[in-house]
Amino acid sequence: MSIRQPLDLFAFGCMLVFCLVMASQQVVLKAVADDIAPVFQIALRYGIAILLxxxxIRTKRTQMTLTPKNRLPALWIGVLFTLEFLFLGEALTYTSAGHATVFLYTSPIFAAIGLHIKIPNERMSTLQWFGIGLAFCGMVLAFMGGDTSEFGARVLLGDLLALLAGAAWGTTTVVVRATGLALLPAKQILLYQLLVAFVALVVWSLWREQTAINFTPEVIGSLAFHGIGVAFLAFLLWFWLLTRYKASQLGILSFMTPIFGVLLGSWWLNEQIELNFVIGAGFILVGVLLVCRRPASGRRVAVA
Known part of the structure; x- marks a missing residue:
């Protein structure tokens, strides 16, 4: 087993680019939502990523064997991946990109709880439980907008959908870690997720009649950004970094993403940043960092 090295300046620069790209995806999805539905755009980006x-895989002649015992878990991670981005896409219809990004990144909370239940050596420490409590308080604060109008109810629905997306992401981590999928190459796991999500999200978009596209330059640019930049290059960059550097340090740096997401949403989409959401988001991020920083077993909870 190769020894992962600590972060250097090159790795930090790669993570900075990665976090900016991942934070931008919600903002870009919302920016062109009038010309293409977010869920359908997510489906199309996975179609592009599958081809690439x-x-x-064909160029590198990677073996793609799947044993019978891993077939059901492979299907499950595909379903969970689909639910994650279905919830996220629908959330962006109701809430801001900044809200969606923060609630999506509650995923390690759900992963930690699931791993605590499923894997004996992943039991959480007192500090981790404190982090979960802190994150829960942050969620309550972030949800308490005080707006009882129809608009406020729509935002609350969107926030809840984004939180469900985070839960689906966290559950995916549990399935991978608790089954034989953990031994498979990352590209193989990603391909299973992309295939199931592409088919399911296209079907959903057809059923909801959300397949209309107004091919503006912005929409074409968004599809290229999401299909090539996010679903292909960014994911591969993340997996490559995991093969060379310590996952715990990469995981901590990945929490630049929700911060960038809030700032980009405010700057690009003129989204209002409410005081209660800023305080709540701060509690959530600190709580998640505590959960990821010191697991009782000495291992870190996977963030992405």
Missing amino acids: LGLL
């Missing part, structure tokens, strides 16, 4: 990843 398939070419990469």
Whole structure:
């Protein structure tokens, strides 16, 4: 087993780019939502990523064997991946990109709880439980907008959907860690997720009649950004960094993403940043950092 090295300046720069790209995806999805529905755009980006990843796998002649015991878990991670981005896409219809990004990144909370239940050596420490409590208080504060109008109810629905997206992401981590999927190459796991999500989200978009596209330059640019930049290059960059650097340190740096998401949403989309949301988001991020920083077993909870 190769020894992962601590972060250097190059790794920090890569993580900075990665977090900016991942934070931008919600903002870009929302920016062109009038011309293409977010869920359908997510489906199309996975179609693009499948083609590119398939070419990469074929070029490198990577073995894609799947044992019978891993077939059901592979289907499950595909379903969970689909639910994650279905909830996220629908959330962006109701709430801001900044809200969606913060609630999506509650995923390690759900992963930690699931791993605590499923894997004996992943039991959480007192500090981790304190982090979960802190994050829960932050969620309550972030949800308490005080707006009882129809608009306020729509935002609350969107926030809840984004939180469900985070839960689906965290549950995916549990399934991978608790089954034989943990031994498979990252590209293989990603391909299973992309295939199931592409088919399911296209079907959903057809059923909801959300497949209309107004091919503006912004929409074409968004599709290229999401299909090539996010679903292909950014994911591969993340997996490559995990093979060379310590996952715990990369995980901590990944929490630049929700911060960037809030700032980009405010700057690009003129989204209002409420005081209660800022305080609540701060509690959530600190709580998640505590959960990821010191697991009782000495291992870190996977963030992405």
